[in-house]
Amino acid sequence: MLRFRNLLGALVLGAGALLSAAPARAAGEAVAIPDTRFSFDGIFGTFDRASLQRGFQVYKEVCSACHSMHLLSYRNLLEIGFTGDQARALAAQFQVMDGPNDQGEMFERPARLSDRFRRPFPNDQAARAANNGALPPDLSVIVKARPGGADYIHALLTGYSDPPEGFQLGQGMNYNKYFPGHQIAMPNVLNPGQVQFADGTEGSVENMAHDVSSFLAWAAEPELEQRRRMGVRIILFLVVIGGLTYAVKRKVWADVH
């Protein structure tokens, strides 16, 4: 668990003035994160659009109650296979603040494609006040911001259990096998059948966790598919031109050796 430290503490830690043999590490040793099979794994993996759409549904119905994704706009939903009408309808389910209008007043209106994802709380203080003092992090790039990426998110969402005997759990905290330090402010939010998927996919905790992890992976790296496609072409091109260049080099140097 990340801790609050004063500046001096940071300097001691970072500048290395501290050489004591006794380590000041976070409670609880790290648990290996199980490897989850995702469609975007590997070098040629791509996103499964149906999974991303289900993942968005999980985010919309569960996560978005507390977690913002302010780097995304509703127009980005077009990239995961929603049609324009579908995306507009999804956006319109959210009320966003706009204004000031001609009277100088702020007003709420249904969200449009050009709007950023609505934040659940007006500011960080409000978020903390509603969450037992904890701040739910923004999820826009969470997959890039955690070691283990989507595997970690999936493990975290399925890693809730009762604390082992003798484990001291703080007030309002929850036990999670995969969270560093094992104490997490976020409760277990995924319960079987909680989300009704329109495509008939069973709303199991495993499915919901898998789909929302995929969705968050896409949200963090929407360029992933284009990047890999471009990479394959560029590297193939470089290998060919490299072979030709080497052949020319051999020819140029033939009279020297």
Add this chain to the structure above:
Amino acid sequence: MAGLHQSDFKNPVVRWIDTRLPVFTLLQKEYGTFPTPRNFNYLWNFGALAIVNLLIMIATGVFLSMNYTAHTAYAFDSVERIMRDVNYGWLLRYVHSNGASMFFIVVYIHIWRGLWYGSYKAPREILWMLGVVIFLLMMATAFMGYVLPWGQMSFWGATVITNLFSAFPLVGQHIVTWLWGGFSVDNPTLNRFFSLHYLLPFVIFGVVFLHIAALHITGSNNPLGIDPKGPQDTLPFHPYYTIKDSVGLIVYFIVFAVLVFFAPNYLGHPDNYIPANPLQTPEHIVPEWYFLPFYAILRAVPDKLGGVLLMFGSIAILFILPWLDTSGVRSMRFRPIARWFLLLWGLNFLLLMWAGGKPAEGIYVTIARLATVYYFLYFLVILPLLGRLERPLKLPESIAAPVLRGGGPVPAGAAAKPMEKA
């Protein structure tokens, strides 16, 4: 003496320009016919690769800065906006961020080449020292560039590194306040770092120019470390080395492309995708991988000022390396003892890099301390002594002699082919 230049170019337009401003003659002389030792191996690619890398960094950086906002409240989001909403912005940014890593890979190999073949020795001392200046400027530029996305590692890295100056007695804290432009790392710090991050690459460019100018006075060193004795020892730079550099360049591009397209965040730290938070310190503050050896040296010393001095000393010592190495033989091919010590120094450098990424505790500190001792021991004791004690192998008579027989290390005492006088 004033007067028009006598141009040899046939093309009337080229000739017209060249008589008034002999840039074509200059290029022809310095990159066309420039006599270059004929026995370069592929390690001699890395100078050219470093220039290409610098140009890539400047080109991508200029476009990134068009879309970047140097303000603590907007910097993080503006970088993510580049990733999402700027056309090919993700490509620009990943090329730039991985380009920094590639730059250090290339420059470390380039420096290693200089160490192994004694390229720092007379008459190339100034050439070498200019290289060390470039290395220092690169480190400053890379450090400030890493601060710009304003993630957690940006902020805490900036805090830790700028605070190093507070170790100096009396003036330390004032220096730090002056660097920050306030009493903590904040918006003024970010603004000046952005300004300097844009400025320093052009300073690097200037010093690179001097580096190359000095190179073209002394001429290149070569794997044998002996001077070319005549035209039979050299080749015109073009086409022989333009094509050989091109081969290396393509390989470099392939490695670069693998990083950018398939592992763009592999060399980064996940914490830098968390927006900077002055109230929350990351569990372990680690700099980028290319700073880890020096970070390890910094942390190896139990005293803050001592650590800072030793860290700066580890680079400063490179400036006097030409005078610490007392051996008259340049290439390690002919130094049977020194090469083992240098090889160990190279491994030791990698060991420091590894130790710098580990928490400063327990066995890691002990390893870092031993490695730090050897880092300095090599320069301050081993090299000066070996110059006197070591018996180098017999140098070949000329570059042409062994090369024309297929290259590779020459057995000691091999008879050199009689040279033809051109």
